[in-house]
Amino acid sequence: MPLQTPPLRGLHADRGAKFTEFGGWDMPVEFDSIREEHEAVRSAAGIFDVSHMGEIHVTGPDATTLMGRLTTNDVTALDVGDSQYAAITDEDGVIVDDTVVYRLPDEDDRPAYLFVPNAGNDEATHERWLSYRNEWGLEATVDNRTDEYAMFAVQGPDATGLVSDAAEGSVTDLSRFEARYATVAGVECWTARTGYTGEDGFEFVVPWNDAETVWSAFDCQPCGLGARDTLRIEAGYLLAGQDFDRESNPRTPYEAGIGFTVKLDTEFVGRDALERVKEEGVEEKLVGFRLIDRGVPRHGYDITNTEGRVIGTVTSGTMSPTLGSPIGMGYVPVEYAEPGTTLRVVVRGQSKKARVETIPFIETV
Amino acid sequence: MSFDVPEDRRYMESHEWALETDDVVRVGITEFAQDELGDVVFVELPDEGDDVAADEEFGVIESIKAVSDLYAPVSGEVVGVNEALFDSPELVNDDPFGDGWMLEIDPADESELADLLSADEYEDQIA
Numbered sequence: 001m002p003l004q005t006p007p008l009r010g011l012h013a014d015r016g017a018k019f020t021e022f023g024g025w026d027m028p029v030e031f032d033s034i035r036e037e038h039e040a041v042r043s044a045a046g047i048f049d050v051s052h053m054g055e056i057h058v059t060g061p062d063a064t065t066l067m068g069r070l071t072t073n074d075v076t077a078l079d080v081g082d083s084q085y086a087a088i089t090d091e092d093g094v095i096v097d098d099t100v101v102y103r104l105p106d107e108d109d110r111p112a113y114l115f116v117p118n119a120g121n122d123e124a125t126h127e128r129w130l131s132y133r134n135e136w137g138l139e140a141t142v143d144n145r146t147d148e149y150a151m152f153a154v155q156g157p158d159a160t161g162l163v164s165d166a167a168e169g170s171v172t173d174l175s176r177f178e179a180r181y182a183t184v185a186g187v188e189c190w191t192a193r194t195g196y197t198g199e200d201g202f203e204f205v206v207p208w209n210d211a212e213t214v215w216s217a218f219d220c221q222p223c224g225l226g227a228r229d230t231l232r233i234e235a236g237y238l239l240a241g242q243d244f245d246r247e248s249n250p251r252t253p254y255e256a257g258i259g260f261t262v263k264l265d266t267e268f269v270g271r272d273a274l275e276r277v278k279e280e281g282v283e284e285k286l287v288g289f290r291l292i293d294r295g296v297p298r299h300g301y302d303i304t305n306t307e308g309r310v311i312g313t314v315t316s317g318t319m320s321p322t323l324g325s326p327i328g329m330g331y332v333p334v335e336y337a338e339p340g341t342t343l344r345v346v347v348r349g350q351s352k353k354a355r356v357e358t359i360p361f362i363e364t365v
Numbered sequence: 366m367s368f369d370v371p372e373d374r375r376y377m378e379s380h381e382w383a384l385e386t387d388d389v390v391r392v393g394i395t396e397f398a399q400d401e402l403g404d405v406v407f408v409e410l411p412d413e414g415d416d417v418a419a420d421e422e423f424g425v426i427e428s429i430k431a432v433s434d435l436y437a438p439v440s441g442e443v444v445g446v447n448e449a450l451f452d453s454p455e456l457v458n459d460d461p462f463g464d465g466w467m468l469e470i471d472p473a474d475e476s477e478l479a480d481l482l483s484a485d486e487y488e489d490q491i492a
Contacts, residue, residue, distance in 0.1 A: 034406040319406035
């Protein structure tokens with residue numbers, strides 16, 4: 001199957017970006033150097049093309065019911081312009097995806113939502129929403145608009161100033177997780193104070209054909225998925241398909257450390273299973289760790305206890321550019337999850353000493 | 366983008382270079398290779414006194430995004446290790462043909478050098 005391309009594929013290539021396949025998309029992984037891009041976001045600002053993320057639009061009289069029953073968080077808590085992080089779970093309470101749900105301004109006096117499934121999940125998510133809508137006989141339209149929108153993230157301590165310069169009127173008064181339509185470089189964009197780097201910043205959902213105009217309005221370091229990965233690991237954020245995967249690494253939100261997204265006083269697919277998990281407690285938990293010995297932990301490496309017994313697997317790992325140390329995450333039995341616990345990570349056959357640390361690894365907004 | 370390929374050394378298809386000076390063969394990776402890898406964050410090298418064999422792995426180089434094995438261009442005893450790389454692996458990015466060198470080998474059979482690619486041949490490979 002041919003890879004999908006973001007609208008600015010050519011512009012990125014002209015800028016010297018290297019590309020990688022991610023979720024069926026041909027995306028820039030690196031423009032200059034992952035380290036430089038990472039440091040720019042931590043110390044100034046960077047802009048990411050995240051057009052590979054999905055966009056699903058839901059509206060109609062039963063839109064709130066449909067959104068509420070298919071995501072774990074309490075969607076009724078959202079006023080227009082609010083957003084929330086949520087999990088999408090199956091009947092067993094296993095995470096199918098994680099997402100941000102935005103409450104858009106009402107359309108024809110009906111509530112409207114936009115949510116952002118992970119790259120490559122948009123079609124399956126769209127079908128999931130349609131299928132449950134039909135099963136439950138709800139009145140809501142569900143459109144997959146992934147092909148209609150580009151999405152950019154401007155992140156870092158200087159992001160506010162850059163966005164203030166590029167936008168008409170003030171959007172920098174938005175609080176974290178607040179959003180509204182705003183005119184950026186003359187283009188109306190859904191503008192949200194969200195992001196996935198641990199820094200303050202904004203995300204823009206941009207009409208596909210206006211992508212270049214909006215992208216070019218921000219004079220800051222272009223960043224690829226490589227820096228996005230090192231930044232999100234430092235912030236302890238999950239990567240779908242790696243830190244959870246319904247098929248290869250089925251996890252509940254409680255195991256994955258996102259139990260805060262689960263509102264058991266709402267009705268949603270997976271609620272009953274998650275209520276049982278919460279009552280009984282989890283056997284394994286996602287932990288952060290820092291490697292004490294030299295080496296770099298990578299996805300798939302074994303985690304052992306100090307006696308050498310395999311107790312888990314590294315789900316994400318990197319050399320942290322901010323900390324200058326190798327860090328990672330992985331699931332281990334709860335008795336090994338306490339910060340300070342000594343573990344081992346097997347790096348190409350060699351057992352390396354590691355210590356459990358509290359995530360996030362860095363201070364985040 | 367074009368990459369520097371100095372004429373004074375020989376090359377492997379796996380992107381290591383070998384430079385013969387004073388009966389010792391110095392080994393590193395090419396500018397093309399370090400650019401492909403991106404930011405180098407870790408290098409694992411043998412100890413002085415270890416033996417390495419031509420075309421066999423002698424170590425590992427890791428960038429933020431990838432792990433690669435390093436291959437020896439010639440067989441022989443390791444007589445020098447660039448320990449500066451342990452604290453400053455980014456030297457491989459900054460100066461792959463100079464300060465970013467990795468090993469010095471006392472070659473067991475100098476004719477092995479002739480089996481490697483010339484600068485022109487390597488340049489064709491990465492073109």
